[in-house]
Amino acid sequence: MVAQETRPHRIDAAIPARAGAGLKAEHVNDILQTDADIGFFEVHAENYMGAGGMPHRQLETIREKYPLSLHGVGLSIGGEMPLDKDHLQRLAILNRRYEPGLFSEHLAWSTHDTTYFNDLLPVPYDKATLDRVCEHIDEVQTVVGRKMLLENPSTYVAFEQSTMSELEFLREITRRTGCGLLLDVNNVHVSCTNHERSAEDYLAAFPIGDVGEIHLGGHAPDIDDAGRPLLIDAHDREVDEAVWTLYETVIRQNGPIPTLIEWDNDVPAWQVLLSEAKAADTLLSQAAATHLKRAV
Amino acid sequence: MNASEFSPRVSADTFGRALWDPAAETPTGLVGPDGKTAPKRFNVYRNNVVASLSEALEQSFPAVGRLLGEDYFKALARAFVAEHPPRSPVLMWYGAEFGGFIERFPPLQAYPYLADVARVEWAWLEAYHSADALPLDPAEIGAVAPDEIGNIRFEKHPASCVFRSEWPIWDLVRANRFDPDANIEIDLEKPQSVLITRPELEVELMLLRPGGDVFLSALFDGGTLAEAAAAASSQVEEFSLSDTLSDCLANGVFTTLVKA
Numbered sequence: 001m002v003a004q005e006t007r008p009h010r011i012d013a014a015i016p017a018r019a020g021a022g023l024k025a026e027h028v029n030d031i032l033q034t035d036a037d038i039g040f041f042e043v044h045a046e047n048y049m050g051a052g053g054m055p056h057r058q059l060e061t062i063r064e065k066y067p068l069s070l071h072g073v074g075l076s077i078g079g080e081m082p083l084d085k086d087h088l089q090r091l092a093i094l095n096r097r098y099e100p101g102l103f104s105e106h107l108a109w110s111t112h113d114t115t116y117f118n119d120l121l122p123v124p125y126d127k128a129t130l131d132r133v134c135e136h137i138d139e140v141q142t143v144v145g146r147k148m149l150l151e152n153p154s155t156y157v158a159f160e161q162s163t164m165s166e167l168e169f170l171r172e173i174t175r176r177t178g179c180g181l182l183l184d185v186n187n188v189h190v191s192c193t194n195h196e197r198s199a200e201d202y203l204a205a206f207p208i209g210d211v212g213e214i215h216l217g218g219h220a221p222d223i224d225d226a227g228r229p230l231l232i233d234a235h236d237r238e239v240d241e242a243v244w245t246l247y248e249t250v251i252r253q254n255g256p257i258p259t260l261i262e263w264d265n266d267v268p269a270w271q272v273l274l275s276e277a278k279a280a281d282t283l284l285s286q287a288a289a290t291h292l293k294r295a296v
Numbered sequence: 297m298n299a300s301e302f303s304p305r306v307s308a309d310t311f312g313r314a315l316w317d318p319a320a321e322t323p324t325g326l327v328g329p330d331g332k333t334a335p336k337r338f339n340v341y342r343n344n345v346v347a348s349l350s351e352a353l354e355q356s357f358p359a360v361g362r363l364l365g366e367d368y369f370k371a372l373a374r375a376f377v378a379e380h381p382p383r384s385p386v387l388m389w390y391g392a393e394f395g396g397f398i399e400r401f402p403p404l405q406a407y408p409y410l411a412d413v414a415r416v417e418w419a420w421l422e423a424y425h426s427a428d429a430l431p432l433d434p435a436e437i438g439a440v441a442p443d444e445i446g447n448i449r450f451e452k453h454p455a456s457c458v459f460r461s462e463w464p465i466w467d468l469v470r471a472n473r474f475d476p477d478a479n480i481e482i483d484l485e486k487p488q489s490v491l492i493t494r495p496e497l498e499v500e501l502m503l504l505r506p507g508g509d510v511f512l513s514a515l516f517d518g519g520t521l522a523e524a525a526a527a528a529s530s531q532v533e534e535f536s537l538s539d540t541l542s543d544c545l546a547n548g549v550f551t552t553l554v555k556a
């Protein structure tokens with residue numbers, strides 16, 4: 001590969017237990033010009049699947065200076081059909097090319113037959129789905145040649161056919177496949193609100209030892225058919241107060257974990273996104289101090 | 297978890313079909329916290345699918361969007377998405393059929409140039425993402441012996457593309473995308489052909505001189521410099537080989553010069 005021959009010096013791949021931000025093309029100049037002080041960047045893998053040009057040039061430049069997390073949004077791990085082999089190869093190539101410190105995908109489906117729906121659609125928590133998801137994750141980890149993190153979803157409906165809780169489902173996946181988890185605290189808040197469960201209980205029972213990364217993002221409030229709150233995982237605004245509170249509890253109890261701020265729609269100026277990341281960084285250093293004290 | 301063997305199972309088929317069809321009922325078995333079917337909840341997925349794909353098209357086809365206005369573009373995108381759902385999770389490749397769809401879209405028959413605007417925007421996007429390659433050093437031409445020059449061929453840069461139109465496509469795309477403040481006058485009687493290149497990272501869009509489309513198409517098809525020049529001057533009287541060739545070299549149309 002050309003990238004191998006011309007590879008410049010890169011910063012170490014390991015993602016620190018600090019805050020990072022989702023990389024947006026329109027922020028790259030600001031980031032480089034201000035030499036932004038941030039733990040890492042995360043990109044959606046699908047945005048870097050073109051042959052060449054500006055996206056790869058920007059990502060290479062960012063990768064020289066910052067650790068990178070590669071986050072797939074289109075593999076359809078929860079799909080009923082076999083994984084798209086070409087897409088999996090593209091993910092493997094990006095992993096080799098950019099050497100990300102973390103690699104993650106979603107517990108969701110987005111492709112069926114030949115159609116790609118461009119949304120993270122929910123899966124039933126039953127045995128047939130569990131077996132299939134585990135097979136798919138085994139295949140991903142084999143082809144890509146590394147451990148992946150699986151992200152808990154935001155959901156708006158539940159399946160009557162489900163026989164397990166989401167947590168039972170996730171725990172069984174990690175046990176069988178050895179994959180790690182990406183804990184999206186906003187998704188926890190969104191799903192728990194939407195299904196009238198306690199987010200605190202959910203988080204207290206979450207297999208935190210398997211978590212390699214945390215996501216924080218903004219959601220949009222709505223109401224459902226019966227007038228109950230319905231939260232939508234919109235990634236179009238600041239992280240909600242309730243989500244910050246849940247997050248703080250998680251890292252105080254468990255110590256710092258790499259944390260990403262996601263802001264994908266109505267993307268603000270770089271400084272606004274950076275200040276969200278700084279807020280997470282402050283909580284992370286406090287958590288590190290508390291945790292250290294407790295450990296002693 | 298109260299699921300039993302009697303709980304309705306929702307397949308991806310059922311879920312997916314209901315996503316595409318706004319008139320379809322919410323599949324039985326998808327419920328809210330009260331255990332009842334929840335159409336408004338299901339509609340979140342429906343909206344996400346259509347709105348996100350429509351937005352992807354808006355980003356790829358801003359000139360079409362500006363010509364049609366936001367509301368019309370959204371309606372058009374919705375119709376396109378229903379007929380041509382994406383086949384790949386790589387959304388940068390979504391919209392190749394948009395030009396053809398616009399051409400056949402009955403309500404837009406009075407605006408026959410729109411399809412070409414979409415096609416040029418698609419070509420621009422392909423150039424933006426195309427493979428990196430070093431353009432040919434113009435000095436290489438100067439080093440070719442005079443008796444060999446007619447027989448040379450060129451390898452095309454992966455980003456290079458010629459687009460021929462019976463419409464003033466260069467003016468339309470500039471006026472609606474790249475230079476909206478320039479007050480460009482659109483004369484629909486004036487056919488234009490454009491050259492799209494990407495010598496480095498920025499995509500360049502330029503108006504081809506008369507006969508430039510014939511000349512470059514011949515070269516891209518593997519013809520020699522003499523063959524391409526002859527084809528262009530036989531079809532277009534005012535074709536200038538030296539001007540057209542120097543434009544091409546200045547804009548990185550080729551990567552390699554191949555001697556016979």
